Amino acid sequence: MGEFDATLGTLIIGIFFNTYLYGLVTYQFAAYCSRKFNDPIHIRAMVWSLFILDTFHSGAAIYMAWSYTVTNYDNPAALAVAEWPYTFTPIGTAAAALVTQLFLGYRIWRLSGSDFLYAVVVVLAIPSFALGMACGIKAWMIQVLSELPQLNNLVSAWLAMQVSIDVFITVTLTIIFVRSKTGYHKTDTVLNRLIRGAIQTGLFAVVFSLGDLVSFLALPTTNLYGMFAIPIGRIYTNTLFDTLLTRDRLKSQMAGTYERKSANEVNWTGASTARNVSNIQLEVNRETTTDAIQLEVHKTVFTERSSFEGDGKTMVL
Known part of the structure; x- marks a missing residue:
């Protein structure tokens, strides 16, 4: 392995993948705006807020790549210091996760009518957001990458709670959709599509959160955790945007049967x-x-x- 493969290399891979996901977010945002859904203002505000957040974070990540690879090309010591976009990552991720999880929790409430299920999501999502904010603030105060293991307990609590929420939401939505099957082919086809979507999007976020947690604890002297951490916010935004846009795909599947x-x-x-x-x-x-x-x-x-x-x-x- 090269001298910087485990530090700069893994970080650049994470930024590349994040940029790809941001491209998907941009496409979904444009598709949402062009279809003129008659959503209430808080839904439209949520969409715009997440897109602005993702634009800022993705642009900051590209700036960080430029700083490490161009501005500090002949200064390897710069890799020992966390650029501000790096320490902003937990904050941006926590914000995107909070919005998406509360939205999906609201969806669970509308589907099931259960105040308890929605309360579980809220009770888990808000402390998870607070822990993510705390991780970002403390990382910004430390800045030196070699000292970030001081945050092991805080990061572990944050990511473990985030994973638990995602698993709870995925399992709950899946159970609701499975129990809602009617035996009619067209209706069950739509429900199967919703089940696959819930599992795929939830699993994607869980895998990256677990990858971030394991690599942060096991390989703290590398930037492998950055490869997982940077794109997580885009994964949450993709999940929410896909949920909104799926309405048109469901319309197409149901067309001709009514x-x-x-x-x-x-x-x-x-x-x-x-x-x-x-x-x-x-x-x-x-x-x-x-x-x-x-x-x-x-x-x-x-x-x-x-x-x-x-x-x-x-x-x-």
Whole structure:
């Protein structure tokens, strides 16, 4: 191995991958803006805030790469000092994680109606955010990379809590979607897509958080943990943006299976017998009234009703 492979090399790989993920974030942001979802102002503010945060952090990471590889090309001692974008990483990651986790927790509440499940997410997410902020502030105060192991306990608590939240959210969403299956092919296809999305995005964040934690504890004299730490914030933003944009993909999957009743309501009759009539209703809302189907996180409703049993089940996506 070269002299700087484990320090500068791993850091540059992390910055490259972060830049790639930022490209995906930019594409998703542009797609969100172009589709003109009729989301409430707090959702739009959340999208803009995360995009601005990711732009700032990704630009700062590129500046850090320039500083280490160009400005200090003939000054290897510079690698011993953490540039400010490095110490900002826990802060940016904690902020992106908090917004995404609270949003997904709210989604769990809308899907399940359980105040307890949402409270669990909030109770875990806010202390995790505080720990991430503390890690960033203390790292900025220390600055010398060789002294960062002083933060082992703080970093371990932060990342362990972050992983636990991501696992809880992923498992909870998966269980909710599995239990919501109706037996209708089109509806179950959409639910299977939601299940895969919940698992894939949650697993991605968990793997990088665990990689960051293990490398920070096991190889503190290298920058291997930076390779995992820098992109984590973009992973959370990608997760949230993908959740919002999935509404259009779900609309495409459900297209052609409905009978339109009005500008914002369509029905699909799945089965009918003498004793049991089941309907799937998709209630939607969007600025563009020409679309047959619209999906909106805070308005989309799947309803399964049984005229024989006289009960119903509602699931908000």
